[in-house]
Amino acid sequence: MASERVLLTVPGPDGVREISLSSPNRVVFPAAGVTKHELAEYLIAVAEPFLAANGNRPVSLERFGGDVTADGFFSKNPPRGAPDYVSSVEVTYHSGRHHPQMVLTEIAAAVWAVQMNTVVFHPWASLASNPDNPVELRIDFDPQPGTGLPDAIVAAHAMREVLREAGLTSFIKTSGNRGLHLFAPIQPMHEFLDVRHAVIAACRELERRLPQRVTSAWWKEERGERIFLDYNQANRDRTMAGAYSPRPLPTATVSTPVTWDELDTVDPRAFTVRTVPDRLLAVGDPWAGFAENPGTITELLRWWERDVDNGLGELPFPPDFPKMPGEPPRVQPSRAKKSAQ
Template identity: 50%
Template sequence: MATPYEEIEVGARTVRVSNPDKVYFPERGFTKRDIVHYFLSVGDGILGALRERPTTLERWPGGVFEGAKLSTRGDNRGDAFYQKRIPKGAPEWVETVRITFPSGRPADEVCPTETAVIAWAANLGTLTFHPWPVRRPNVDHPDQIRIDLDPQPGTDFADAVRVAPQLRALLHELGMEGWPKTSGGRGLHVYVPIQAKWTFVETRRAVIALGRELERRLPDLVTMSWWKEERGERVFIDYNQMARDRTIASAYSIRPRSRAPVSAPLRWDELESVAPEDFDIVTMPERFATVGDLHAGVNEEAYAIDTLLEWAERDQRDEGLGDLPYPPDYPKMPGEPMRVQPSRARNKA
């Protein structure tokens, strides 16, 4: 007989886990109970990634079954969805922070402050946590640059790994350090802590300048083109991950794929010896117990981005390289080029 619910003690809180025997990953038989206990096993790490940050919850209440789909802006009939506002009925100890979307509409998002909040969210079917690159006291000024190395068709994780040392060398030239992690898929993410004094527009511009410099050095490996038809078999630096309300799966989050992979913090010296599938809800707890939180440094030193902003001005002045397109659901931004696919623009001409 299935257990209707369990109560677990998480710090000073009691968290109720309903239907703990419900299977969330049929291929491996992982249940909701397994999901909750996984998050508790890496609690200090994932709380470090989420603490005091507005966080969107990616909820899969029916689990990750064959054919399951995530709802989108254009089609909300999916089996899973993004929760951008605090759910009704949340315990009083689940804190929030008010953020503003690009449209100007506000929302009160979950703002994790303790591990119990993560367990509570997991009970709601949250597998992936999407924190903003800001903290509650200063929600309009990012304190992180997140560099998304996104392999395009014809490339894979190994190609992102080939780019990573050159990216690190470039960061070192800027007096910065980065902290890598797997995306949980084919990609690689590198986080760089920065001083929370620049706007989203400025930090996005800084990432564009960084990406363009990396593209100059590795033209056969790296692309900054927003348009897929122009990217080729290269690694795309997804600069729009630094736009307001665009987020990256947090370290230690579970990705909704059949094997239950997780986004795993890495050491630079192990990039070439690991693969994304090495890290899942079974292997990560033991790894975390052994190596600790490899992303702890993200929350320590903070760097300036003045040089990157100077590079952006140089690119505009010397090469005529201005802004790049925003995502299609964004309002038109000052200085942004036309959002027209190059092949369509040529056909109209």
């Protein structure tokens, strides 16, 4: 018996494409009842702002064979059988390996990715035309036990001021879960390690201003009830869910750009695959014009050098990274103390 299919008509720069979607009535987000067909139609509805945020750059796909309560997996290489309108670019990972990575140049490519059971789109911070030099600085505000969204909001407002003093304009979005993501457009003048150092410098400055509220401590045992400023999201081959990307939660929430004025009263649970298209029609895209006036990280790198001169050096990298120059030991502080006794 042939599997159930629907034929989607997808507009694009080269005309209309027809994409066959298998199992369209399979429920992907069980609490919301959102199907695979609805997910594909959502991407068509938000095509313009979605591509502005995630297009023309390397992107990793988070895919689920069942619904989002099952285990997913990441595709960093383009899935087999990709049609000719799905582009790719050769990138270098932190391991030094080289591989092609998918690039979205039109919304049909994202819809085809949904046909391949993609739920979350994770774009790099760099463009396909220059994958080694980021075009945005990113900071993840990650609530720790005992903290929540209101604490992340306070931290985000304060970080906006820190970055303003460094000459950068900040944009904010919900993570689609409990946290917030701050992005600042930058000129592609520096490679990932420099941008990482700029992020660390900004995080350290915010720690000095809000020591009881935020922390950049890599080890969980040192964070306490503070918002974790995840500086390691600035590394090469580290990605966050893109703006307007769904998240793998049963309620079908979406990582959604908001204005700074509405941040204080924002409810991330209200932004879903079913509600975000109407929101865009009503209020527009808060990130419109995001890339029009990119700044530089020059001042933040001065702060980094100042902190290095004052004895604050490199911070730990993720465990799958090779040992990096100047990096402190990758051992939990409590274990280090026990081994020293």
